[in-house]
Amino acid sequence: MLRLLTVHEWRLWRTNPIVRLVIASFAITLLAAAGLGATRAQRERATIAKFEHRGGIGQGGPQLSLRADVAANERGYLALLPPAPLSALAIGQGDVYPNYIKVTARSLDALVSGDQIEHPLAVASGQFDAAFVVLFLYPLLIFAISFDLTATERDRGTLRMVLAQPVTLGEVVAGKMIVRIMKLLVPLLLITIGTAALFSPTGGSFWPRAALWAAAVVVYGAIWHGIALVVNARGFTAPANALILAGIWLLFAVVGPSAVNLLIATSYPMPSRVEAAVQARAATQEATVQGSRQLGQFLQDHPTSGNVGRDGMRQFALLQAERDKRVADRLATVEATFNARLEQQRRLASWLSVLSPTMIAQGVLLEVAGTGTERFDHFRDETAAFQQRWRAYFEPRVLDAATLTREEYEAAPGFAYVDEPFSLTLRRVAAPIMVMAVIGAVLIVIGFRGYRGYSL
């Protein structure tokens, strides 16, 4: 019977011009968002490929010096972060954090990376990607096609006639729900995952991640379908349902997250980078000035670079390394304190995100796409580990003021980014997906129970 009702509803919907318009505009928006995301990911992949063959920035220039300090520090090594498996679907934090770090063998400025550069207006406006469509437009369209599950039919009296047949109200509503869920979900999953699969390499964890993406979209949608069902079951008129649902969307998807963010900014402000910069300056001043004096003294003794000789250069390299180490040690204390506070504030703040399903879903989608903060943190950790090897290889040669042979240079360690195992991602998103699934299921159950007392 349910199948018959569903097919019947499906046929009815195929002739409804407004529904067709809604689905068509949804599909076009999705195609545009997924297309833009795929283009961006492809461009990023091409850039990374271009630099992979260059090694350090500037390598291949006309003055390929093999002096150890030039090769190790000035040229350094470019650690590159390839685009995440599903980055075509969510740009996430990719427009904030850089996808490369220059590694040197020094103890100070060991990892040099500028910020990712992007027009601030683009970061502020948010990126037009599939995740954006899922988070904001999808719930709104769920409400747009579900605000009138039964109200108009009841008011016209046709619902009563339908129920004169051997069907229950629950079955009728279930049939309507199934059609509404499928109408949006099928194009959404097909277009997003299809575009990503067409335009990005599908090896590694692509398909498991795509499955998680689908799961997240399903449970996120279930919450909004559940809300629509609960409101419909209250028995208001269709316009009243529309207004209430629009209000709920506004509250949960727009006002909620932005108010929570205001709360975070005022109650859990992140530690100030400005204060940290001043503290770092104060902590390292003595070491910097002292080191500069020693280096200055050296230069005074050896006025022109021509007559320094290898011994002199060794002495200079040692002085520089000692100064760097002293400054870096003092800096490390300030940085460790800052990072610990930052981490603590972030953890506290992230608890507040449970107040909004949109915030929970955003976290899951970014993590699954691989463009959340975690992947960039992991990249930084991996690069820091690589820096140890790079330094171990080059430091003795720098202190020896050596000039490398080509073989020695080519034997230097290299870096290839290895993603975190998929199981870690799974572990991180399992709980939020379960929470969303439970909330969605509870809402749907409440909705159906509400329909038991539905007045015809």
Add this chain to the structure above:
Amino acid sequence: MRAALTIAVKDATEIWRDGRFRFAAGLLVILLIAAIAGGVHNQSEIARQHADAQRAERDVWLDKGDMNPHAAAHYGAFVFKPVQPLSAIDPGLDPFVGVFVFLEAHKQQLARHRPIEDATPTRRLGQLTPASAALVLLPLLVVALTFSSFAGERDQGTLRPLLAMGISRGSLLAGKAVGAMLPLAAVIVPATIVGAAILFWNAPADPNAPIGARAAGLGLLYLVHTLIWIGLGLAISARSRTQGAALVVLLAIWFANAFILPSLAMAAAKWIDPSPSAIEFAASIQDEKDSWPSWDARVEGVMQRFLDGEFESTMAPANVEVVALLESEADETALYDRRFAELFERYQRQARSFEKVGAIAPTLAARTLSMALAGTDESHDREFAAAATRYRTAMLTTLNGELASSGRFNTFDYTRGRDLWEKVPPFDYDVPSARWAVSQVAWSAGALAAWLAAIALAAAWSVSSMRLE
């Protein structure tokens, strides 16, 4: 006129009696006040941090002891971005641009440490600010107040009897418009009074940065934007077949304005004028530097010119290295200036393309203007960056010039102390005037004015030609 007033009072009373309106309006007032209080609190906190840091930095600079002037240039200086008082109302791009620049010899950097990097990822979903409440939430209340103005009367069959009473369509439009504005005033007036009071008490007026004109501009802007939405609501309500249709159309326009168009416009702008990613930008600078002669070759070149008699005969041979240093410094400065200018020009072109979309989206135009008036848009950031660059050039000129004119045989032997450090003045940044701010976004100002005029005409035309049933 009398009839218009009667209609206005009747509509306003009806709206006011509606519990849903009182709930929504109450919520909006609370949100607006929370946004203003939160904004002012955050702004004053950040402003204090930056001012303290700038003072501490100055002390560090002066007290760093004796050293070689070029070593002092390497020691460098931090310049912190002053926070604008009106960023409490519209923080604009502040969270998305760097908060300080490190100025040093040989290298020039973009401002570092954008607050967004340290924020939780959820921050990307947007933060409630007085500007977003005024430009995004308030129009939604306007939509709720106006969608049924004419369509509702028509649905109920009261539109024809109303006009049969001899009321002109012009009076009807005026009545409906005022009828929507009166309940809105219940939200806007208390929020403005409380907001202004909080702003006044918390942010002591800085005589060097008068904000009167900018604040008045912001008030006028939000008022004009609200009026445009009232006109839009009335025009669409008059044209729509049913009130349901009017609501759907208005909500779609609102959604496009608030959510779709800003990100889509920026995506289009980047499509037209792609900007380099960080790695490409860094590589383009490094590539050019790599093509220059090495330090030793540079010194040799200067020595050759010295021997050829290109310099004054009083110059000592040891100054050759200083001349080479100054020349390489000048080359580097020119390179960075050129690359940054290219990048900023690209950004400016992107911003201009983005602004163009304001012609079809009044909220986008209003957002651009709001950031400009609050002093938190891209052109203000560029102004600050330019001031920092000028300061860097002046600092390096003072320090390196001292080195060149020292006339000492051994340039690196030469050390100076506090008297020279004091010759580098503290960093001072004057915020441009409100007029300048608006002139940078003239297109948006024009677009908004055109919208206001067009929407008034459209509303009048819609009402004069509307169907009665």
